[in-house]
Amino acid sequence: MIAPRATIALTVNGKTCEGTTEPRTHLADFLRHDLGLTGTHVGCEHGSCGACTVIVDGVAARSCLMLAVQADGASVETIEGLASGDALNPLQQAFWDRHGLQCGFCTPGILMTLTAYLRDDPSPDAETLRVVLSGNLCRCTGYQNIVAAALDAAARLRTGVAA
Numbered sequence: 222m223i224a225p226r227a228t229i230a231l232t233v234n235g236k237t238c239e240g241t242t243e244p245r246t247h248l249a250d251f252l253r254h255d256l257g258l259t260g261t262h263v264g265c266e267h268g269s270c271g272a273c274t275v276i277v278d279g280v281a282a283r284s285c286l287m288l289a290v291q292a293d294g295a296s297v298e299t300i301e302g303l304a305s306g307d308a309l310n311p312l313q314q315a316f317w318d319r320h321g322l323q324c325g326f327c328t329p330g331i332l333m334t335l336t337a338y339l340r341d342d343p344s345p346d347a348e349t350l351r352v353v354l355s356g357n358l359c360r361c362t363g364y365q366n367i368v369a370a371a372l373d374a375a376a377r378l379r380t381g382v383a384a
Contacts, residue, residue, distance in 0.1 A: 224243045224244075224245070225243070225244065226241040226242060226243055226244075227242060227243075227244050227290050227293075228240070228241050229241075229242060229251075229289060229292065229293040230293060230294065231292050231293060231294065231295050231296070231297055232295070232296045232297065233256060233258065233297045233298075233299065233302070234258075234297075234298060234299060234301055234302030235302065238256055240255045240256070240289075242255060242289045242290065244288065244290050245288065246288065246289045246290075247263075247284060247285050247286070247287065247288060247289065248275070248277075248282075248285075248287040248288065248289045248291070248292050248297070249261050249263045249273045249275075249285045250263070250289070251289035251292075252275070252297070252299060255289075258299050258301050260299055260300035260301050260329045261273055261274075261275055261284055261299050261300065261329060261330075262326055262327070262329060262330065263284075263285050264285075264326070264327070264330075265285075265358075266285050267285070267286075268283040268285060269358070270327070270330075270358040271327065271330045271331070271334060271356045271357030271358060272326060272327050272329070272330040272357075273285040273330060274329075274330035274331075274333045274334050274357065275297055275298060275299050275333055276298035276333055276336065276337050277292060277295050277296070277297050277298075278295050278296055279296075279337070279340075280337060281333060281334050281336075281337035281338070298336070299329075300329035300332060300333060303332060303336065311374050311377040311378050312332055312335055312336060312339070312370075312371070312374040312378070313332065314374075314377070315370040315371070315373040315374035315377060316328065316332065316370045316374075318370070318373065319366050319369045319370035319373055320363075320366045320370075321363070321366045321367040321369065321370030321371075323359055323361035323363040323366075323367075324360075324361050327358065327359045327360070327361075330357055331357045331359070331367060334353065334354065334356065334357055335350075335353070335354075335374070338353045339371075339374065339375055343375055343378055343379050344375060344379065345371070345372070345375055347368050347372060350371045350372065351368060354367060354368070354371075
């Protein structure tokens with residue numbers, strides 16, 4: 222039996238995308254396999270690790286817990302949308318400068334979590350950032366550099382200085 226497919230249209234990183242998908246397909250799988258946006262990683266498939274975090278209509282969301290059909294009509298931001306050409310955005314640059322990247326598997330989810338958070342709170346303290354990041358598991362245990370990078374990025378975003 223062939224599974225029914227649904228046609229969905231969404232905006233991903235500012236570009237309108239349309240595709241057909243099985244109703245059971247997770248947003249993460251749709252982004253990776255149908256749209257070729259492989260920066261979003263699926264770690265635990267239970268929403269616990271945060272590796273699959275993307276921003277949906279301005280809110281950080283676990284794309285392994287959201288069906289692609291639920292994103293029909295939504296605006297989705299992924300890691301591929303952060304940089305502008307070859308220029309990293311301030312958060313990415315701060316991660317580069319402060320060695321917050323670690324092995325990189327969890328980094329896209331962390332960057333998307335922080336991107337959404339820093340839009341709401343541009344002046345967080347380290348303790349607040351540790352709470353925000355508690356939903357993103359880094360197996361490299363490099364949170365010190367991640368928090369330092371996030372604080373640096375917040376300062377850069379407030380002052381408008383990219384590097």
